Amino acid sequence: MANITRNGLLIILSSPSGAGKTTLSRRLLEADPNVAFSISATTRPPRPGEEEGVHYYFKEPQEFARMAAEGEMLEHAEVFGHHYGSPRLPVEAAVNEGRDILFDVDWQGGQQIKNSALGNQSVSIFILPPSIAALAARLKARGQDTAEVIGFRMKKSRDEISHWDSYDYVLVNEDLATCESELKAIIRAERLRREHSKAALNTFVQGLNAEFERGLA
Numbered sequence: 001m002a003n004i005t006r007n008g009l010l011i012i013l014s015s016p017s018g019a020g021k022t023t024l025s026r027r028l029l030e031a032d033p034n035v036a037f038s039i040s041a042t043t044r045p046p047r048p049g050e051e052e053g054v055h056y057y058f059k060e061p062q063e064f065a066r067m068a069a070e071g072e073m074l075e076h077a078e079v080f081g082h083h084y085g086s087p088r089l090p091v092e093a094a095v096n097e098g099r100d101i102l103f104d105v106d107w108q109g110g111q112q113i114k115n116s117a118l119g120n121q122s123v124s125i126f127i128l129p130p131s132i133a134a135l136a137a138r139l140k141a142r143g144q145d146t147a148e149v150i151g152f153r154m155k156k157s158r159d160e161i162s163h164w165d166s167y168d169y170v171l172v173n174e175d176l177a178t179c180e181s182e183l184k185a186i187i188r189a190e191r192l193r194r195e196h197s198k199a200a201l202n203t204f205v206q207g208l209n210a211e212f213e214r215g216l217a
């Protein structure tokens with residue numbers, strides 16, 4: 001049977017706060033054991049229920065600055081007044097082992113990953129809310145931020161949305177199940193892209209040519 005190995009894919013997911021990235025990521029990770037989550041480092045304090053090393057690595061600003069200065073992050077940016085970054089080593093390990101890695105990052109992070117040495121192994125997906133009213137309602141319903149924080153995130157969402165045009169794919173998260181299946185379809189197709197398994201395909205086609213030469217056609 002054909003065994004065409006491929007490099008791992010960097011899956012970049014961005015959206016304005018409240019559009020559903022976290023929910024979609026969780027569903028994808030539960031359904032697909034070949035996808036790992038890139039656990040970001042952040043200076044933001046934990047929300048209720050968030051665990052160290054599961055949702056984020058919570059860092060003091062000084063430690064975060066050291067990690068960034070010493071090149072330990074694949075990308076990093078300031079979002080909502082806090083610093084966020086993706087540790088580099090787990091990403092390189094996953095890609096080399098042919099495992100996909102999912103990033104929940106803002107547009108700045110998405111752009112830095114696209115411009116990095118691993119950019120040609122990445123696919124970026126932007127999630128839009130069905131309406132701004134729905135976005136506000138979801139942030140309220142999540143019940144994890146104060147009215148002031150929600151107001152601030154809503155103001156910033158216009159800026160985040162303005163970057164939709166630099167993503168490979170754009171999905172509208174109206175019905176969650178539909179959006180989840182669209183996301184999975186994108187990942188299935190991207191895994192099959194020629195450039196993501198070029199070395200293995202070269203070897204495979206050489207094998208087909210060798211069969212021709214042996215006169216098996």
Ligand SMILES: Nc1nc2c(ncn2[C@@H]2O[C@H](COP(=O)(O)OP(=O)(O)O)[C@@H](O)[C@H]2O)c(=O)[nH]1
Pocket residue numbers: 014015016017018022040041044075076077079080084085086104105106108109110
């Ligand atoms: N650039 C970058 N952005 C990140 C990273 N981790 C999280 N973010 C973004 O920071 C923003 C705030 O995240 P968070 O505080 O968890 O709130 P959320 O918007 O409700 O998910 C979101 O846009 C995330 O995508 C990271 O490692 N790098």
Ligand SMILES: Nc1ncnc2c1ncn2[C@@H]1O[C@H](COP(=O)(O)OP(=O)(O)O)[C@@H](O)[C@H]1O
Pocket residue numbers: 015016017018019020021022023024138139141142173174175176177
């Ligand atoms: N398609 C959807 N329809 C209704 N509610 C949704 C949908 N997708 C996500 N939500 C809800 O909206 C809130 C914000 O979603 P979340 O995944 O935390 O967003 P983000 O990570 O983008 O900030 C959560 O309470 C989530 O359950």
